[in-house]
Amino acid sequence: MVVGLVGSSYGIHGWLRIFSFTEKASNIFSYHPWFIKRSGKWVPIRVENWKQHHHNLLIKVRGIENPQTATLLTNCEIVVDATQFPDPGKDVYYWKDLLGSQVITISSYQMGEVVDLFATGSNDILVVKANLKDVFGIQERLIPFLEGKVIQTVDLKAHIIAVDWDPNF
Numbered sequence: 001m002v003v004g005l006v007g008s009s010y011g012i013h014g015w016l017r018i019f020s021f022t023e024k025a026s027n028i029f030s031y032h033p034w035f036i037k038r039s040g041k042w043v044p045i046r047v048e049n050w051k052q053h054h055h056n057l058l059i060k061v062r063g064i065e066n067p068q069t070a071t072l073l074t075n076c077e078i079v080v081d082a083t084q085f086p087d088p089g090k091d092v093y094y095w096k097d098l099l100g101s102q103v104i105t106i107s108s109y110q111m112g113e114v115v116d117l118f119a120t121g122s123n124d125i126l127v128v129k130a131n132l133k134d135v136f137g138i139q140e141r142l143i144p145f146l147e148g149k150v151i152q153t154v155d156l157k158a159h160i161i162a163v164d165w166d167p168n169f
Helices: 025-030 067-071
Strands: 002-010 015-020 034-038 041-045 047-053 056-061 077-079 102-105 110-119 124-130 140-145 151-155 160-163
Antiparallel strands (some): 002 077, 015 056, 047 056
16 A cells, blocks of 8 residues: 655755655554565665654665665655555545445446545545546546545445536536
8 A cells, every 4th residue: 555655855864755645644654664666576665764854754764875876766655565554444444445446426427437546635536537438528537535525425345436426527
């Protein structure tokens, strides 16, 4: 499961900025080991130290001692084994649980498949890849994840999300 992203290098000793996708930013350090994809292979990285500097989280990775080497990790996703996460409970789910779900309007129009999600300041957004023969000519839709307003039901077993959303958007 992707829990963060490696940002730019920081300072002359090989520190890196990271962007945490966990609910509380520092919770990213509760999960280990971390993996990144390098040359098509999953490689573990070991965080020797971390600190918060203003609004940034900074890490020191073992074996990285200068900004040139640190830059090689920029834009790598930070991934951990999803089995580390607790069962979210009834009517609660992780983003990974929604990926691959079919999105259907309350009027039964099949909009497509959830291929990604991202957070905004006010709500999360579903990225829905339209079905091949979308009558509206739309290839991708961004649908706000507003439960009770836009999102009507989420059926994880059937992988179906019912939405109150105009398919023209």
